[in-house]
Amino acid sequence: MPLLNEFSMPEFHIDGEPVEFEPGEKIISAALRCGKVIPHYCYHPGMSVVATCRMCLVDVTDLGNGHPAPKLQTACSMDAAEGMKIETLNQKVEEGRKLVNEFLLVNHPLDCPICDQSGECALQDYAFEYGSGKSEMDYSKRVSGWRDIGTFVALERNRCIQCSRCDRFTREITGTNEFGMFNRGHELTVDTYADRPMTNKFQGNMADICPVGAITEKEFRFKRRVWKLKKNHSICTGCSTGCNVTIEHDRNEIFRLKPHENQSVNKWWLCDEGRLTYRMMNERKTRIHQPLGRVDGKLEGISWNEAYGAIAERVSEMSPLPQEVLALTDTHASNEELFLLQKLLKDIFSTENIFCPLPNWEQSESDFFINTLITSDKTPNRAGALALKIKGDAKTAKLKKAVESDPKVVFVLGNPFEAESEIQEQLKRAQLVVHLGIFHNSWSEIADVVLPGQYYSEKDGTFTNKNQRVQATEIAVQALRRTRPEWQIIAELSKALGRENTFASSAQVFNAMTQEVKAFKGLSYENLGGLGSVLTKKTRDSGMKVVKAQI
Amino acid sequence: MLEETLVLFKNIRNTKYDKSLAAYKKSGGYKSLKKVFGMKPEDVVQEVKESGIRGRGGAGFPTGLKWSFMAKGTGKPSYLVANADESEPGTCKDRELMLKDPHLFLEGMMIGCYAVGCHHGYIYVRGEFFPSIKILNAAVDELYADGLLGPDPLGSGFNLDLTIHTGAGAYICGEESALLDSLEGKRGQPRVKPPFPAVSGFNGCPTSVNNVETLACMPFIFSEGGVDAFKSFGPQNNSGTHLVSLSGHVNRPGVYELRMDVNMKDIIYDIGGGIRNGKKLKGVIPGGSSSPVMKADEVDVLYNFDDLAKIGAMMGSAAIMVFDEDTDIVKLLHRITRFYAHESCGQCTPCREGTQWTKQIVRDFLSGNGSEEKLKRLDRVGGNMLGTSLCALGDAAAMPIQSFVNKFPEEFRKYYATA
Numbered sequence: 022m023p024l025l026n027e028f029s030m031p032e033f034h035i036d037g038e039p040v041e042f043e044p045g046e047k048i049i050s051a052a053l054r055c056g057k058v059i060p061h062y063c064y065h066p067g068m069s070v071v072a073t074c075r076m077c078l079v080d081v082t083d084l085g086n087g088h089p090a091p092k093l094q095t096a097c098s099m100d101a102a103e104g105m106k107i108e109t110l111n112q113k114v115e116e117g118r119k120l121v122n123e124f125l126l127v128n129h130p131l132d133c134p135i136c137d138q139s140g141e142c143a144l145q146d147y148a149f150e151y152g153s154g155k156s157e158m159d160y161s162k163r164v165s166g167w168r169d170i171g172t173f174v175a176l177e178r179n180r181c182i183q184c185s186r187c188d189r190f191t192r193e194i195t196g197t198n199e200f201g202m203f204n205r206g207h208e209l210t211v212d213t214y215a216d217r218p219m220t221n222k223f224q225g226n227m228a229d230i231c232p233v234g235a236i237t238e239k240e241f242r243f244k245r246r247v248w249k250l251k252k253n254h255s256i257c258t259g260c261s262t263g264c265n266v267t268i269e270h271d272r273n274e275i276f277r278l279k280p281h282e283n284q285s286v287n288k289w290w291l292c293d294e295g296r297l298t299y300r301m302m303n304e305r306k307t308r309i310h311q312p313l314g315r316v317d318g319k320l321e322g323i324s325w326n327e328a329y330g331a332i333a334e335r336v337s338e339m340s341p342l343p344q345e346v347l348a349l350t351d352t353h354a355s356n357e358e359l360f361l362l363q364k365l366l367k368d369i370f371s372t373e374n375i376f377c378p379l380p381n382w383e384q385s386e387s388d389f390f391i392n393t394l395i396t397s398d399k400t401p402n403r404a405g406a407l408a409l410k411i412k413g414d415a416k417t418a419k420l421k422k423a424v425e426s427d428p429k430v431v432f433v434l435g436n437p438f439e440a441e442s443e444i445q446e447q448l449k450r451a452q453l454v455v456h457l458g459i460f461h462n463s464w465s466e467i468a469d470v471v472l473p474g475q476y477y478s479e480k481d482g483t484f485t486n487k488n489q490r491v492q493a494t495e496i497a498v499q500a501l502r503r504t505r506p507e508w509q510i511i512a513e514l515s516k517a518l519g520r521e522n523t524f525a526s527s528a529q530v531f532n533a534m535t536q537e538v539k540a541f542k543g544l545s546y547e548n549l550g551g552l553g554s555v556l557t558k559k560t561r562d563s564g565m566k567v568v569k570a571q572i
Numbered sequence: 573m574l575e576e577t578l579v580l581f582k583n584i585r586n587t588k589y590d591k592s593l594a595a596y597k598k599s600g601g602y603k604s605l606k607k608v609f610g611m612k613p614e615d616v617v618q619e620v621k622e623s624g625i626r627g628r629g630g631a632g633f634p635t636g637l638k639w640s641f642m643a644k645g646t647g648k649p650s651y652l653v654a655n656a657d658e659s660e661p662g663t664c665k666d667r668e669l670m671l672k673d674p675h676l677f678l679e680g681m682m683i684g685c686y687a688v689g690c691h692h693g694y695i696y697v698r699g700e701f702f703p704s705i706k707i708l709n710a711a712v713d714e715l716y717a718d719g720l721l722g723p724d725p726l727g728s729g730f731n732l733d734l735t736i737h738t739g740a741g742a743y744i745c746g747e748e749s750a751l752l753d754s755l756e757g758k759r760g761q762p763r764v765k766p767p768f769p770a771v772s773g774f775n776g777c778p779t780s781v782n783n784v785e786t787l788a789c790m791p792f793i794f795s796e797g798g799v800d801a802f803k804s805f806g807p808q809n810n811s812g813t814h815l816v817s818l819s820g821h822v823n824r825p826g827v828y829e830l831r832m833d834v835n836m837k838d839i840i841y842d843i844g845g846g847i848r849n850g851k852k853l854k855g856v857i858p859g860g861s862s863s864p865v866m867k868a869d870e871v872d873v874l875y876n877f878d879d880l881a882k883i884g885a886m887m888g889s890a891a892i893m894v895f896d897e898d899t900d901i902v903k904l905l906h907r908i909t910r911f912y913a914h915e916s917c918g919q920c921t922p923c924r925e926g927t928q929w930t931k932q933i934v935r936d937f938l939s940g941n942g943s944e945e946k947l948k949r950l951d952r953v954g955g956n957m958l959g960t961s962l963c964a965l966g967d968a969a970a971m972p973i974q975s976f977v978n979k980f981p982e983e984f985r986k987y988y989a990t991a
Contacts (some may be wrong), residue, residue, distance in 0.1 A: 072764045073920040075960055092959045098764045120956040124925040157949055160932045183918060202759065202919075205742070207928035209918030 033105035064097035138234030171218035253497035263486030329517035343372035350434035355482030376413030387570035405485035408540035480506035492553035596675035604794035609728035624811035629783035660860035662891035665815035666784035674711035680787035743915035748781035762963035806832025810876035820894035832876035851896035859888025862968030864975035912969035923966035942988035
């Protein structure tokens with residue numbers, strides 16, 4: 022008999038292999054956690070158990086008391102018990118799955134060739150895996166028709182398998198209750214109440230959790246077959262929550278963002294606004310495509326070396342005093358970029374004149390977790406700027422003083438203070454304005470040198486979310502040919518200005534930051550992993566206001 | 573000559589009885605309630621256990637045991653809900669009780685409420701039972717006026733309210749968890765079990781759902797010598813009298829109160845007066861439309877839970893539907909499958925798709941498109957519904973299909989042989 026540790030978790034057996042479970046856990050949950058395959062449609066870990074699809078049938082050969090269960094049991098509704106023995110591969114289970122699958126397909130239109138879910142459809146996958154491959158149904162199929170339920174998702178009810186995930190989503194996750202099940206029996210179908218359009222801000226999730234092609238995203242429909250998409254893990258930069266996403270792209274074009282499960286950030290969800298940020302990733306018209314320099318009052322294309330050379334030349338001509346140098350940044354920049362810019366100012370110009378906009382923002386409070394995902398702070402790295410002690414706002418005296426004291430050299434990263442035209446008016450008079458940015462904006466208009474950066478999907482970096490969690494993004498697509506990631510630009514600029522450094526990757530920058538910045542101590546780029554890590558020393562955000570969420 | 577045993581129908585068979593509270597009290601009513609109020613609730617449950625009464629709604633689960641399962645010490649109120657959503661085809665016994673002797677049922681309900689510690693009982697009445705609803709409402713009003721309901725009835729210190737709730741016309745709401753969902757104002761759909769209603773039922777509180785007839789037995793059980801008398805009405809584990817709804821091709825259809833040790837043949841030929849027009853018996857559906865069919869040569873059996881279960885039939889809600897030699901079995905099955913396809917709630921896959929599909933296959937036979945292959949398919953699809961659905965409705969729809977196909981295959985063959 023094995024020695025039992027007092028703290029060891031209880032075990033049960035699936036196909037002869039031991040699986041640990043937490044008391045009260047369902048069989049399917051423990052099984053999926055341990056990498057076992059149990060097909061299912063209606064079960065979703067974030068929602069209540071309804072046990073209606075009947076696909077997760079398993080054979081309980083021993084209930085833990087030596088007796089078998091009288092018939093096949095649904096793994097989603099049965100509690101795991103110590104000593105329980107479960108078989109998922111025997112003939113009885115196979116037959117059970119086959120018959121459920123047959124029932125599901127009798128009224129399914131099987132329009133896979135024109136269905137957008139094809140390739141990521143649970144019904145399709147399980148029908149191939151467990152189905153019999155033929156149908157004895159020779160009557161005309163049920164027709165419920167499509168419904169226009171709003172701008173974000175399309176509803177094609179003929180494909181519906183009545184798993185009720187979408188119904189439970191609006192009841193249990195968003196609490197908006199605008200969507201539900203109608204009619205009964207064979208005519209059971211889904212729709213919105215009173216013919217109204219959907220109202221919640223998280224409709225894209227309904228397309229994600231729909232196991233078939235009944236609910237699909239209008240934004241993505243008919244754009245690309247899903248098996249062509251390549252996937253990269255990243256962070257949604259639409260607001261300061263930092264939801265984990267998967268960027269799905271093909272041939273250097275991004276097609277959609279899907280939520281990536283992270284229990285400490287966004288669980289399984291992503292808001293619709295976040296999903297739409299993919300549009301900016303494909304934006305080309307307003308992008309800065311190459312370094313630009315002002316020649317006779319007009320911006321003209323120059324090479325990177327020319328740009329760095331010109332900046333170094335002007336700076337050495339002017340040799341500005343510390344108070345004559347100013348850097349402005351927005352909080353869209355990654356931790357590494359902010360850190361390097363701060364370092365550049367400190368090392369070369371011995372100044373701490375670096376400012377970013379830190380407006381007040383609202384965090385919503387709600388009984389429904391999902392409502393807390395959307396914040397009014399639409400920048401991804403406010404907490405990072407705070408942790409680096411980059412201060413300031415349009416109204417702070419320090420910034421005012423720095424702007425009004427006629428600085429000679431100004432570095433602008435991104436698009437800070439875009440609404441404060443008086444700051445721009447004032448800084449126009451500076452002798453050298455360097456703009457590092459992705460898009461053309463009012464700063465690039467007044468800049469003397471413009472250095473083109475890269476968008477989130479094109480570079481890697483780390484962002485600190487509103488809960489002080491540092492998370493990393495991956496390079497998903499190839500960047501424009503003559504752009505460079507901002508951290509590299511700042512590192513090269515620093516080199517051009519006479520300060521040697523050895524940063525070859527953003528990981529190196531991050532690890533240098535963990536050495537030099539107190540708040541980041543103890544973290545390492547390698548350990549961020551997929552889930553991120555929380556800052557050891559939290560910074561207080563005085564701009565946050567907690568408000569009641571409006572549904 | 574087989575005769576009725578009058579316990580529940582004692583008043584109803586009295587032609588002068590006018591179902592008022594006064595008349596009910598005159599016949600000895602509300603004495604048992606007074607006696608129960610003098611006992612401890614645990615003892616009441618124990619006594620019900622001893623009487624051996626099994627639920628009359630169809631499943632035949634021992635009532636005392638059900639009440640003893642009620643979760644205690646949860647800090648939540650307990651509820652007793654009377655299931656008066658009588659909608660099993662062929663069954664009409666609860667309607668008789670509610671129409672003709674509402675106080676018998678209400679007294680039983682109050683005893684039940686006391687036993688499970690429920691201060692607010694609900695009566696979920698089938699929406700189509702307009703006269704029953706009216707009569708029950710009037711009877712409850714009488715009780716409030718008399719002080720038997722409300723605060724401190726009969727000086728017991730046990731506050732009790734009763735609410736009558738009407739259903740909206742769904743067979744599935746006779747399933748206890750669907751009934752509770754409906755009572756809460758949701759779609760009437762069966763819930764996943766466990767948790768059972770005794771742990772988490774109405775509004776998440778411990779709840780017991782009992783059939784009208786079961787509750788109507790309580791006044792007798794708690795009358796003088798009631799438990800022993802009740803046990804003597806039937807064989808072991810099948811105690812008490814029960815109401816049998818006899819319908820179909822018999823000379824005297826109706827609801828009869830019978831002991832549990834009566835032969836089914838005698839019910840048909842003696843109580844029911846034999847087959848109409850002197851025809852021969854073809855078969856019997858013994859316990860409401862969801863029970864497997866029995867052939868004419870199988871009916872010589874005691875009509876109670878255990879003896880019927882032994883031969884693979886079931887007593888269910890004790891509704892005997894008799895059909896004679898001229899009956900078209902396929903049409904009969906078509907009617908049954910149509911019923912289940914219409915009444916399936918649709919939430920779980922096998923029942924939603926299976927009930928509709930089998931209905932279509934049976935219709936094929938009627939329209940002359942039957943074949944041997946389809947007969948096999950009907951049996952297979954029906955069998956696939958059995959034991960795989962969430963609640964018992966899938967089984968209820970599957971059992972008649974399989975039994976009809978296996979016991980009367982020649983009837984189906986007749987259809988496509990001549991076509």
